[in-house]
Amino acid sequence: MSRPRLTFHYFHLMPWPDLPPDFDEKYDSAWVTLPNSIYDPEKGHALYNRYFDELERADKLGWDSVCVNEHHQNAYGTMPSPNIMAAVLTQRVKRARIGIIGNALPLHDDPLRVAEEIAMLDVISGGRIISGFVRGTGMEYFSYNINPTLSRERMNEAHDLIIQAWTRPGPFSFEGEHYNYRYVNIWPRPLQKPHPPIWMPGTASLETIDFAAAHRYPYMTVFMPMEQRKRAYELYRRLAEEKYGYEAQPEQLAFCVPIAIAETDDLAMKEGERYMMWLFQKAMKVPTEFFMPPGYMSLRSIRAAIENRASFGFGNTTFKELVEQGVVIAGSPATVIEKLSYYTEVLHAGMLVTGGCTDGMPDYLVLKHQEMMAREVMPYFRQQELPPEPRPVEIHSEQH
DSSP states (O other): OOOOOOEEEEEOOOOOOOOOTTHHHHOSOSBSSSOGGGOOHHHHHHHHHHHHHHHHHHHHTTOSEEEEOOOOSBSSOOOSOHHHHHHHHHHHOSSSEEEEEEEEGGGOSOHHHHHHHHHHHHHHTTSOEEEEEEOOOHHHHHHTTOOGGGHHHHHHHHHHHHHHHHHSOSOEEEEOSSOEEEEEOOSSOOSSSSOOOEEEEESSOHHHHHHHHHHTOOEEEESOOHHHHHHHHHHHHHHHHHTSOSOOOGGGEEEEOOEEEOSSHHHHHHHHHHHHHHIIIIITOOOHHHHSOTTSSOHHHHHHHHHTTOOOOOTTOOHHHHHHHTSSEEEOHHHHHHHHHHHHHTSOOOEEEEOOOOTTOOHHHHHHHHHHIIIIIHHHHTTSSSOOOOOOOOOOOTTO
């Protein structure tokens, strides 16, 4: 019996980990209202370059892609323009695909610019771009002063415009409710045909799952308990079969799961608790009124979330509970393989998105995690004894 196939995608939030010691007491959110005086551009310079080093190493160690995303006005992820980040990566990442997961389309008043930038990046990279489309978090509708009740229709219309810009000979006109262009005629056109692959990350919104299934786009669950993931995958497969007439494949189901890997289960739990809890208890600290502004979620999705007891935050959840719920994976290589096998064999999901340091994890430890995944986990799912011999990697001091 052949081993289940899984592809590995190294994802980075590029967070700002240096929150003040009194953050928990003094600030109610890491988003929207967190004063930007907390950000130090000098430290930011060093951090950005360190983060790019980590992504470059992932390429050298054999990951299938390296991934960045878009967020605004927060400490959770300091990439307001993922396309700029991807442009830098085209010059540093020589083999892996470059995933932009993704551009928050409803936040853009000019989605044609997104179409142009992705096409340009695809040509520069030699056809290695993955183009993710997202709605953006509820918080970002406050940051960008966008009406959240228009989120879904802006998303769908921007998507249609971009696909046409990539695939239809120009010039042509586009007339919609939110976007109107007399001339759509992008230069350059994307290298990949008919266009770069599109992924759709989400947090189990019924409409997003339906949209992804309708277009056969890979759907990626993000930071959620295992039971919630199972329901999302089951809905995707059911919609694919019953509504759209095809059988969903493993490469259409992705999961974003932080992984702490170490020589033993105990050590992985200790390292994970030390460095990952910042993500869940500080970086994801968001008041409900920011996270779910009125109109952002449909009544249908809200009702389904309530019925399924979906989790939208982690509050005082312990690291042990996060591991038990499947939000996080922690363990030795054998344990990590066992838990990933559940995704491939039981849930029939075929894409893992993980990686990237949080809360000042030292560079040597990030490198150890990367190498253990590449040498001891990836080969099991790639049906070979050893991965390709990695190119030499450089390790930088913690002060970089």
